[in-house]
Amino acid sequence: MEIPAEPVIQVYGIKAKESQLYIYLAVLNHSLYTATEARSSPPFSNKSNQGLMMQTAKQVLEASIKRQVDIGAVSKRSSPGGPDPHHH
Known part of the structure; x- marks a missing residue:
């Protein structure tokens, strides 16, 4: 039996590296969404x-x-x- 080079930690069936990726994507999505929420000037101002x-x-x-x-x-x-x- 081989021992993996990195220990695999699972949280709710998701590997730790995958969960970090999901968290990163969620934060990125949130920051992009809030950046577009700022008011822009109307096109026919x-x-x-x-x-x-x-x-x-x-x-x-x-x-x-x-x-x-x-x-x-x-x-x-x-x-x-x-x-x-x-x-x-």
Whole structure:
């Protein structure tokens, strides 16, 4: 029977070296997570970027409405303005 060069200590079925690795990874993960929790400045914090964002959003909205009208998703009919007494 051979004696291992390093004694193997097991805690809850996990070898000591493996448990050290898991602890190290958990601490590393926690430190990276807390580093990303700091507040960052919003991407559109100044006025020129806000104007550009609003202009782009308006263009996207107009294109979407035009596309819906073109495919017939938006009705061009007007409502008669009340219940139809002869409907049923």
